[in-house]
Amino acid sequence: MGSGPAAALATARDLLRHHPLVDGHNDLPWEIRQQFGRDLRRVDLAAPVSQTHTDLPRLRRGGVGAQFWSVYAPGTLQGDAAVATTLEQIDLVHRMVHRYADDLELALGADDVEHAFSRGRIASLLGAEGGHAIANSTGVLRMLHRLGVRYMTLTHNVNVPWADSATDDPVVGGLSAFGREVVREMQRLGMLVDLSHVAATTARDVLGIAEAPVVFSHSGARAVCDHPRNVPDDLLRRLAANGGVCMVTFVPDFVSPRCRAWTLGLRAEMERRGLDPKDAGLRAATAAEHVADHPRPRAVLAEVADHVEHVRRVAGIDHVGIGGDFDGSDDVPDGLEDVACYPALIAELLDRGWSQDECVRLVSGNVLRVLREAEAVSRSSSARRGPSTASIAELDRT
Structure with a gap:
């Protein structure tokens, strides 16, 4: 095969035919809720959907083998309203998987991802965005896990009572005692702790107690673009020591x-x-x-590649992934207009000298390893201690 952009794109597409691209964050479920009222009869994802970045034909063209679907509820919702909305979004993803069973398959772990991919289906994982989704209850956390949620972002854009957000005024100073209990319970369950959106102080507190690898499901590198949603170099180095993964996002304000x-x-x-x-x-x-x-x-694809390369330089090739945040942003970079465009990013990295093996680690190897290590920690942790029944009132008395 010859060299040049066309050859790199052909190589990228062939690579994604043999290895599942696992994207860390897609907000299609919320977009469906906003535009179609959660009624899947009003949208046909098997055909092109002009109002979204995501549909099944474009997922196929993009080589997506596994997707963490965000089961998001706005941070303005609290208590019962936050829990109910999160449950409705989980229900929407389950119905979406059922409706398009020839294309989508629910995945609860790394083995499920590989099994779905071997059957020609897109593995569908669930990620809850914001700890307000559990309404300060470890019991609710366990039920989300039982319904298939495999990561939870500790905060969204605003603080929760037990953890500070990157884009809110600090109150707790990182994690509270109850926040540490939530992290321990998540890791006992095998649910990934997602540090996208959290304050650097919160992330440092998590990394100080984490037994299992953690993730940033959709974040960039702070040294490349100085935005509070991005990850500083000291945290990237600690992430490497933890064994976790930073999944680079495409959001223009975070990228450019x-x-x-x-x-x-x-x-x-x-x-x-x-x-x-x-x-x-x-x-x-x-x-x-x-x-x-x-x-x-306009942000451009090359700027996203700059973030990928920076995370690799600081944290290492085993600690970088992809978390586009399609349908979660009103703007996208030129060259990454929708979920069909992942091969173009892989081609850019191949052009920059990445090997195919390194690209495989980026697209799936690293995050599948993290899922497996989280499952192993869950088995050992569950053998040592039972479910947490601690309350925020008990642990965070002032």
């Missing part, structure tokens, strides 16, 4: 310093006008005016 600077300029303009930058409606209206004199820059 130019896009990040534009957003900070928009925020400054809102503050100058006395407007609340957290108000989504006001932000959209101000952005529509701001863009006239300050065109929004």
Whole structure:
């Protein structure tokens, strides 16, 4: 086979025919809820869906072999409302898998991923985004695991009572005593602890007690783009020592310093006008005016590859993966417009000198290892201690 972009793309596609690409985060279930009211009869995922980044034909073209579907509930929901919405999203994914059983197959672990891939199906894993989904209850956490949830992001964009978020004002200072209990219970269950969205202090506290590898399901490298959602180098080094994986995201504001600077300029303009930058409606209206004199820059695929390479340099080839966050962002990089575009990213890395074996570790080898190690820790941990019944009131008394 010859050299050059066309040859690299052909090699990438062939590689993904033989090895499952495992993506760490996709928000299609929430997009379906928003656009179609959770009614799968109103959308045909077996055909092109123009309103989303994701459908079955494009997943096939993109070589996706396994997908963590986000069962997300907004952080504005608390208590019963957060639990109910999370359960509804879990139900939606289960119904989606059942409806498209020739293409999707529920996966609860690494062996299930490989089995589904061998049968020509896309393994469907579940990830809960935000610890508010458990309403401060380890019992709810166990039930989410029983329903198939295999990672939980400890926070979303706002704090939970027991852990600080990267994009909220710190309150706990990292993890509280109850937060440490949640982490221990997750690892006893074999549920991956996801550190995307959490404050660096929270991540450091988790890595100080974690017995099993953890993940960042959709984050970038802070040294490449200075955004609080990205991972600083000291945490990437600690992640390597932990055995975990940082799954690089495609969100333009996290990927591109130019896009990040534009957003900070928009925020400054809102503050100058006395407007609340957290108000989504006001932000959209101000952005529509701001863009006239300050065109929004475009992130590009090569910038995503820069993050992948930085994580590799700092943490090592065994600690990097992919977590695109398709359908979770209103913008995407040029060259990574939807889930059909993964081969282009692999081709870019091949062009940069990556070997096929290194690409296999990136797309699936690393995260499958993490899943297996989490399962092994669960077996040993469960033999030592039973289910936690501790409450936040008991552990976090002030």
